[in-house]
Amino acid sequence: MSTQTADHTDIRATNLAAVLGHLRRAAPCSRAAIAAGTGLNKATVTSIVGDLLDRRLVRETQQTQNHVGRPATLLVLDGSAYATIGLEVSGRGLTALGCDAAGEQVLRWHRAGPGGNAGPGRTISALAALARRAITTVQASGRQVLGISVGVPGLVDRDGAVVLAAGLGWRDVPLRAELASALGRPDIPVTVDNDASLAVLAEHLYGPLAGTANLIQVTGDTGVGAGIIADGRPLSGHRGYVGEIGHLRLVADGPACGCGRRGCLEALASLPAILSRIDGLDEGDPQLQLDQLIQRAQAADATVTKVLAEAGSHLGHGIAALVNTLNPEVVVLGGAYALLADQLVPAVDKALRDATIAPDAGGCRLAVSSFPQTATPLGATAQALSPLTQGRLPRP
Amino acid sequence: MSTQTADHTDIRATNLAAVLGHLRRAAPCSRAAIAAGTGLNKATVTSIVGDLLDRRLVRETQQTQNHVGRPATLLVLDGSAYATIGLEVSGRGLTALGCDAAGEQVLRWHRAGPGGNAGPGRTISALAALARRAITTVQASGRQVLGISVGVPGLVDRDGAVVLAAGLGWRDVPLRAELASALGRPDIPVTVDNDASLAVLAEHLYGPLAGTANLIQVTGDTGVGAGIIADGRPLSGHRGYVGEIGHLRLVADGPACGCGRRGCLEALASLPAILSRIDGLDEGDPQLQLDQLIQRAQAADATVTKVLAEAGSHLGHGIAALVNTLNPEVVVLGGAYALLADQLVPAVDKALRDATIAPDAGGCRLAVSSFPQTATPLGATAQALSPLTQGRLPRP
Structure with missing residues (x-):
């Protein structure tokens, strides 16, 4: 009996998600339109819409539709509660x-x-x-x-x-x-x-890249990691550990990494690795250090320009491994990488194109996060x- | 109007796929059970089952179900036509x-x-x-x-x-x-x-790994490539170019690769790269060369053992890049790698564990293809x- 109950709950949730999905795409719309659009029978739709009205997740509006017939009661989503x-x-x-x-x-x-x-x-x-x-x-x-x-x-x-x-x-x-x-x-x-x-969920849902089916966001503020949307869905993997590109070994006998190995992408191109290569930054406050780094980058400070170009090249090689494996349409530079994009992107793009096997990097382009602070x-x-x-x- | 027609065709196909899916999981079952299991109404199920009967994709069987009531007409799948x-x-x-x-x-x-x-x-x-x-x-x-x-x-x-x-x-x-x-x-x-x-579809559908939700198959018979099932679905990417790990650069200034670069995984660990490092194989016939390689590997020929251990280590580093990125539960060695598994697996496994950041390689284990010739x-x-x-x- 408990199995049957669970099954019925699952079916109810699936049907409810279908109704909400239809409303997101097509609202305002009538109960009959929802039934036609989802393949659910009208009694099921009426019952589900009743639950949504009770919870103030949809509202009814009286409105004439764009075709012949009497005015129908239409439904719209309402998330304000x-x-x-x-x-x-x-x-x-x-x-x-x-x-x-x-x-x-x-x-x-x-x-x-x-x-x-x-x-x-x-x-x-x-x-x-x-x-x-x-x-x-x-x-x-x-x-x-x-x-x-x-x-x-x-x-x-x-x-x-x-x-x-x-x-x-x-x-x-x-x-x-x-x-x-x-x-x-x-x-x-x-x-x-x-x-x-x-x-990457934020980029996939909001802003200019919303809906991009094959989308990767790369950030390097603490370690270096990637969030992955593949074929329209967030990837999570067997235990949830996807996008861990920070420990790809790019330089044999390169700088020591926090993981105990040498030459990892993270030790070459994370924000802490970049900051550690630049003298004259205030110690202690990472936010202040980043602000100083951005100012000196914008002023074309020679050391900062060189360090960012090297880091960008390593980052591009790391991104190329993602692109060869997942063939994204867009790779978004997030966090501090977005704030330093003017200095990083040329080197990232060159390394990415050099190191991908597909012509034209498989159609992949680089973009800059719309939410560098809040993604x-x-x-x-x-x-x-x-x-x-x-x-x-x-x-x- | 054409949009509406397309929508209706899509809904019919979705519902039909749901009926077929329920039959695959639960047959023999009744029309009523299909309706309960899919949330479709009984008229829709009856109509879809009619289409399937017309095309000899399902058969009816008279059978008493495991509970009280009169014998029901049950349905089973029939793919033989x-x-x-x-x-x-x-x-x-x-x-x-x-x-x-x-x-x-x-x-x-x-x-x-x-x-x-x-x-x-x-x-x-x-x-x-x-x-x-x-x-x-x-x-x-x-x-x-x-x-x-x-x-x-x-x-x-x-x-x-x-x-x-x-x-x-x-x-x-x-x-x-x-x-x-x-x-x-x-x-x-x-x-x-x-x-x-x-x-990887073959491994996902048939044999001991069937149904594994996060599954990667790696083959190296011609180049080196990976097929990817992630979160239960085959990945295809923006243009269809996923799993191209063959050109991951593992050794700076390593051997020349067909792609024009040096030190790619493919130049270090593909079957042609392995064969090119071994003297005394008959020229010309790749199948005969592989047979000779397997024989010498099984006879513990010193050169072959050494070449396979080195190739296995490079292959393990390449697989680690996949594991760090996708967190699979199983990586299957396919094709010639499966036929050479006894010699390759120890080196592959060691390199994989050394080069993955997640503890216990994120729960990933190596397996050998059940279909080395026909996957x-x-x-x-x-x-x-x-x-x-x-x-x-x-x-x-």
Whole structure:
């Protein structure tokens, strides 16, 4: 019996996702149009639409359609009653972003630190404090918080534990469990993912690259990682560890990498590796160092120009490995790479074209992130909304 | 109006694919069970089952189900009236395989040559002759030929043109169009794909790894390429050029590669690269050379053992790039790599574990192909059947 119940719940969720999908593509539309467009029978559609109305996820509007006949009651989506919260942990600090289910931004905060050396305990406390404040703010705006998702620069397993985040100095940190426990809100689901995997969701859903079916986002702010949309879907792999290109060995006996090997892409072209090759930057504050790097790059400082050209060439070889393997249409430079794009792109593009086997790099072009500061938390808000888009409704 | 017609055809195909999928998982089952399992209404299911009965794709059986009530008319799949033909072009010759829609092998032929130097014209003539003979044989067995698919070791675009197949010396060969024209059978669709992309389909559908959601097959018989199943689906990328790991640069200033670069994986670890490092093999016949290589490997010939250990280590580094990027559960060694597995696997496994960043190689294990000689044409028969499994019915 329990199997049958689970099956029926699954079918209901699948059908509900189909109705929501049709509304996203075709609203305003009538119940009859939804039935025709999804192949579901009208009784099923009426019942599902009733649930959506109860939860204020759709609204009815009286409107004449574009063809003959009496005015029909049409349905439109309405996401304003619900929101999700996206968080990011990076070497530069903590970021929180809130979006309602219609995609409107409700809040955006950044706080510096506690820094890579603070250890996971202090970072999780600070993250929980930030999340609690975000929940309070979202609720005060009259919205229900549907979920929280956190992006971390490292390997994240299916339970939301951070298996390895070399740039933060973390290993085997049960982040999801500890953050959920610190929040004490069992009604608000918490998930954790790799930062690049969340960042690519933002590019795939919003901005000029939205809908690109084969899309990769590469970031190097802490380590170097890639988020991958392949054939229209985010990749996650067997345990969730996709896009770990940071440890591709590009230079035999190259510089030492945090992983214990030498000559890894990360040791050659991550932001920390770039910063370590440039003298005269203020110690201690990574955000300030990045600002100084950008200023000197824009002023065509000779050392900075040379270091960025070398890093760009290595990055292009790393991206070529992705392009040969996955044949994306677009590779997006995200995070600090986006802020340094003018200096990086020529060298990245040359190395990419030299090192891909397909003519014209398989049709791949480079692009610059539209969300250099917020791709990860923005993608996280979308990720936290995915139970709803997959047809699992909030309690009415 | 045409849009609406297309939509309705799509919905019909989607529903039909759902009915076929339910039958594959759950047959024998009743029409009512299909309706319950798919969420389709009973009239739709009855109509679709009628089409399937007309085309002899399902049969009715009278049978008592495992619970109370009167005996129901149950339905089972029946693929025996239809077959597809899979072809492979490789450095070692041409292979043809015929399978009926139930997966039963109808024919299997191999012919040596015409060899990499024959040029595409002669090869396509020989391939067309082989295909014509296969069509005749399948039809003589009382089956209708639903389609033909061809695997080629190179980049194949969406039109079935071979953009580049360095191991065959081919560039910009419109193989699909020329083969279809040579066959003169517009009723039989012809498709062309990368050999590794077809080979991984065979592993995903048949044998001990069937159903593995994150599965990569690596072959090196001509170049070195990978076929990729990620999160349960074959990857194809923007233009169809996935899995091209052969030109990952592993050794700066390494041996010259056919692509014009140096130190590529393909120049270090493909079967031709391995054969070129071993003296005393008969010239000219690649199949005979492979047989001699296997014999000397099994006899622990010192040169062969050393060459295979080195090639295995390079191959493991190449596979590590795939594992870091895609986090597969299983990487299958296919083709000649499968025949040489005893000698290759220790070195491949060590390099793979050394060069992956995730603990325990992200849960990835190496496996040996169950179809070292036939994975590509077997996958091609499945590919040629995909219009049917996606719900596009043959004419009754």
